[in-house]
Amino acid sequence: GKKLTIGLVPADGIGREVIPAAQKVMEAALPNRFSFLHLDCGFEHFQKTGVALPAETVQRLRDECAGALFGAVSSPSHKVAGYSSPIVALRKQLDLYANVRPVASPLGATGKPIDMVIIRENTECLYIKSERLLSTPLGKIAFADRQITEYASKRIGRMAYTIASQRLAARRAASGSSAGSLPPKATVTIVHKSNVLSITDGLFRESVRAVQADDPTFADIHVEEQLVDSMVYRMFREPEVFDVAVAPNLYGDIISDGAAALVGSLGVVGSANVGDTFVLGEPVHGSAPDIAGKGIANPIAAVRSAALLLAHIGESTPAHRINAAVDKVLVANDPSILTPDLGGRGTTDKVVRAIIAAL
Ligand code: NAD
Numbered sequence: 001g002k003k004l005t006i007g008l009v010p011a012d013g014i015g016r017e018v019i020p021a022a023q024k025v026m027e028a029a030l031p032n033r034f035s036f037l038h039l040d041c042g043f044e045h046f047q048k049t050g051v052a053l054p055a056e057t058v059q060r061l062r063d064e065c066a067g068a069l070f071g072a073v074s075s076p077s078h079k080v081a082g083y084s085s086p087i088v089a090l091r092k093q094l095d096l097y098a099n100v101r102p103v104a105s106p107l108g109a110t111g112k113p114i115d116m117v118i119i120r121e122n123t124e125c126l127y128i129k130s131e132r133l134l135s136t137p138l139g140k141i142a143f144a145d146r147q148i149t150e151y152a153s154k155r156i157g158r159m160a161y162t163i164a165s166q167r168l169a170a171r172r173a174a175s176g177s178s179a180g181s182l183p184p185k186a187t188v189t190i191v192h193k194s195n196v197l198s199i200t201d202g203l204f205r206e207s208v209r210a211v212q213a214d215d216p217t218f219a220d221i222h223v224e225e226q227l228v229d230s231m232v233y234r235m236f237r238e239p240e241v242f243d244v245a246v247a248p249n250l251y252g253d254i255i256s257d258g259a260a261a262l263v264g265s266l267g268v269v270g271s272a273n274v275g276d277t278f279v280l281g282e283p284v285h286g287s288a289p290d291i292a293g294k295g296i297a298n299p300i301a302a303v304r305s306a307a308l309l310l311a312h313i314g315e316s317t318p319a320h321r322i323n324a325a326v327d328k329v330l331v332a333n334d335p336s337i338l339t340p341d342l343g344g345r346g347t348t349d350k351v352v353r354a355i356i357a358a359l
């Protein structure tokens, strides 16, 4: 068939190690299916050229690629003139309004399998960065505006129900033969704090609910709500009960980083930045300057991000195979293969070879 063009944007630090690793796994899962386009971006590129995100990178992603895989950028904590994070700019320019983060492990922190997906709204909430500082006779006062729109909330709600429907279909297909067991179900948990923030979070929860009420194709998805503070409590105690969770930007940011701790390491959690016309897979970790260049970065987060990318562009069979191969390597728990973040003494390369062997 026709080749799929996949953009690869490794950017900085261990991005340069984990993206080629993920590329090898994609090639092994679907030989001769992809053509890869290597594109520049990042802090190191900025230091060389004065540009963090070349216009050519954005344009070629848009015009030539079915989707892309991003590594990580380094963002110095001091302000550098002319530099701002290229991943934030990329999400904006490609209108990637959802951050989709599966938190899955055959053996989670509570000793049980975890298989949830967090869908974080990526464009508004407190992150519109509308802040003011007033000096008053009583001292300084800082304000921030929080924007919740019906449009963005419905858009992210639709994404959550769509993903829940896909998971339900996959569960039904998998359980087709086992008579007598409970019928598969899918649940969307709406995360908010509308008991306190009744106008903003109230609009979020109503809008997400309205999407289901208006669309009969989502009728068989079970909808629940969880206040964000008790969501954190329940995720710590019984993460295995959750399926799909959808949240406004700030709550989604916090619960999704916290959820990474439930599955062992930042080095195993992938994500996808998703819009209506483009998807960008991205491991949730950063450029990890402390281990960059040593060949010991865990490639699993990037590999799972590649699987997510494939699932979003209609290649769900290889996506499942890749995740199953990763699970096998994790369950085997061989310290001579796994990288140091998971307590092993292996290398990026050994993990890649083990995943490919398990495919
Ligand atoms: P980090 O994720 O880079 O590293 C945190 C810790 O986790 C480090 O000890 C690192 O060695 C370890 N780690 C991360 N990924 C790993 C992997 N794949 N395998 C093994 N160990 C791994 O976060 P940080 O140290 O706070 O930030 C470093 C740089 O990355 C900063 O410049 C920061 O701005 C940037 N950053 C970028 C992104 C992004 O690109 N989206 C996200 C977070 C941080």
Ligand code: MN
Residues within 6 Å of the ligand: 253, 254, 257
């Ligand atoms: Mn974050």
